[in-house]
Amino acid sequence: AQRVTQPEKLLSVFKGAPVELKCNYSYSGSPELFWYVQYSRQRLQLLLRHISRESIKGFTADLNKGETSFHLKKPFAQEEDSAMYYCALRRGTGGGNKLTFGTGTQLKVEL
Amino acid sequence: GAGVSQSPRYKVAKRGQDVALRCDPISGHVSLFWYQQALGQGPEFLTYFQNEAQLDKSGLPSDRFFAERPEGSVSTLKIQRTQQEDSAVYLCASSLGPTNTEAFFGQGTRLTVV
Numbered sequence: 001a002q003r004v005t006q007p008e009k010l011l012s013v014f015k016g017a018p019v020e021l022k023c024n025y026s027y028s029g030s031p032e033l034f035w036y037v038q039y040s041r042q043r044l045q046l047l048l049r050h051i052s053r054e055s056i057k058g059f060t061a062d063l064n065k066g067e068t069s070f071h072l073k074k075p076f077a078q079e080e081d082s083a084m085y086y087c088a089l090r091r092g093t094g095g096g097n098k099l100t101f102g103t104g105t106q107l108k109v110e111l
Numbered sequence: 112g113a114g115v116s117q118s119p120r121y122k123v124a125k126r127g128q129d130v131a132l133r134c135d136p137i138s139g140h141v142s143l144f145w146y147q148q149a150l151g152q153g154p155e156f157l158t159y160f161q162n163e164a165q166l167d168k169s170g171l172p173s174d175r176f177f178a179e180r181p182e183g184s185v186s187t188l189k190i191q192r193t194q195q196e197d198s199a200v201y202l203c204a205s206s207l208g209p210t211n212t213e214a215f216f217g218q219g220t221r222l223t224v225v
Contacts, residue, residue: 004153006153009151042218043114043115043216043217043218043219044154044202044216045215045216046213046214049213086153086154088153097142097144097159097206097209097210098144098156098159098167098170099144099146099154099156099214100156101146101153101154101155102153103151103152103153104152104153
């Protein structure tokens with residue numbers, strides 16, 4: 001069975017400081033990894049997925065299969081980045097469509 | 112529509128009551144998912160529909176939980192004889208295709224069992 005671990009429940013950084021939200025996974029096959037974000041009073045929405053290899057709102061994440069990690073990074077935190085972030089895994093092609101989520105990390109960007 | 116719509120947004124039920132939660136997916140979306148999110152936890156998968164077919168119900172916690180999508184669009188999640196441990200936010204998501212497409216989430220229904 002697959003599992004996603006986000007070790008930090010809360011991460012507090014100052015505006016302009018670098019951010020790294022940690023995500024580790026366990027899955028024996030080739031997974032798809034995602035980061036979802038939930039801003040205050042808004043619905044859960046996709047931030048980025050590893051296969052697109054793009055930067056969204058200054059965030060990037062690289063899939064490291066050797067370390068089974070998919071950490072989310074941003075060089076300079078902004079106040080509007082404050083939100084709940086969930087790492088999620090989906091089994092690769094042919095393996096089903098459901099997402100397995102981590103427990104989430106609350107990012108708080110302080111002025 | 113503008114997105115996935117869920118109703119009601121909030122539901123308070125007395126222990127033992129039956130509840131029905133509704134999900135209106137994005138028009139044309141083939142796949143529909145239900146997730147349960149307990150306080151302080153990430154969403155956990157309950158069940159998956161492809162059109163009207165329920166292809167995966169492995170996440171339903173007990174036989175008190177039942178989901179349907181009879182015409183391949185709107186879905187209802189029913190919980191019979193609610194228990195306190197059923198208190199959670201129930202999220203619905205839909206995606207365009209059967210595999211490897213982005214899932215769009217509704218705002219959820221917060222169920223409180225008292």
